[in-house]
Amino acid sequence: xxxxxxxxxxxxxxxxxxxxxxxxxxxxxxxxxxxxxxxxxxxxxxxxxxxxxxxxxxxxxxxxxxxxxxxxxxxxxxxxxxxxxxxxxxxxxxxxxxxxxxxxxxxxxxxxx
Amino acid sequence: xxxxxxxxxxxxxxxxxxxxxxxxxxxxxxxxxxxxxxxxxxxxxxxxxxxxxxxxxxxxxxxxxxxxxxxxxxxxxxxxxxxxxxxxxxxxxxxxxxxxxxxxxxxxxxxx
Numbered sequence: 543x544x545x546x547x548x549x550x551x552x553x554x555x556x557x558x559x560x561x562x563x564x565x566x567x568x569x570x571x572x573x574x575x576x577x578x579x580x581x582x583x584x585x586x587x588x589x590x591x592x593x594x595x596x597x598x599x600x601x602x603x604x605x606x607x608x609x610x611x612x613x614x615x616x617x618x619x620x621x622x623x624x625x626x627x628x629x630x631x632x633x634x635x636x637x638x639x640x641x642x643x644x645x646x647x648x649x650x651x652x653x654x655x
Numbered sequence: 656x657x658x659x660x661x662x663x664x665x666x667x668x669x670x671x672x673x674x675x676x677x678x679x680x681x682x683x684x685x686x687x688x689x690x691x692x693x694x695x696x697x698x699x700x701x702x703x704x705x706x707x708x709x710x711x712x713x714x715x716x717x718x719x720x721x722x723x724x725x726x727x728x729x730x731x732x733x734x735x736x737x738x739x740x741x742x743x744x745x746x747x748x749x750x751x752x753x754x755x756x757x758x759x760x761x762x763x764x765x766x767x
Binding site for chain 2: 573575577582583584585586587590592597598633637642643644645646647648649651
């Protein structure tokens with residue numbers, strides 16, 4: 543079974559620029575998560591989708607971050623405009639109610655200069 | 656509120672046993688997870704406890720006490736490749752969906 547796919551793997555941008563990340567979850571997984579992991583910290587949930595609906599976006603900085611999962615499969619996370627403190631790894635994960643855990647993609651490492 | 660505490664760093668010797676503790680507070684506990692994360696990589700699932708007691712998986716074991724809000728991950732016969740961060744995460748179901756709350760991770764260094 544293919545795992546969670548993410549792209550790009552690395553991205554360097556300047557502050558105030560825009561960036562988008564893409565995630566393709568494991569086939570059949572209804573729940574998709576986007577996490578932000580700052581160096582030396584644990585992952586922090588940004589947004590959680592159940593199929594194409596948002597179930598939790600309480601920690602998403604909505605003035606600059608947006609995410610969508612239009613057909614209940616792939617998802618994109620966008621930052622516009624980026625700030626220096628957005629430098630982090632952005633992890634996508636997916637889960638199924640039939641499995642005991644969530645599975646993570648390789649992450650996108652973002653550096654904002 | 657929700658809170659997870661675990662030590663920031665630990666050091667142990669190859670071949671030894673190490674125990675990484677985790678305490679948590681959450682309103683809708685639905686399971687405790689341990690993940691391993693090597694530097695620059697994504698977290699990978701190690702273990703899952705939802706009932707009190709010990710779960711053993713080869714060299715790794717995880718214990719849970721729900722009444723104490725406490726878990727530990729036990730790593731036996733340490734190998735150099737076990738040098739990584741170990742993340743404790745609680746699954747909370749109080750909102751009607753599963754939500755994972757992570758601790759900051761414990762960075763384990765295994766010395767030869």
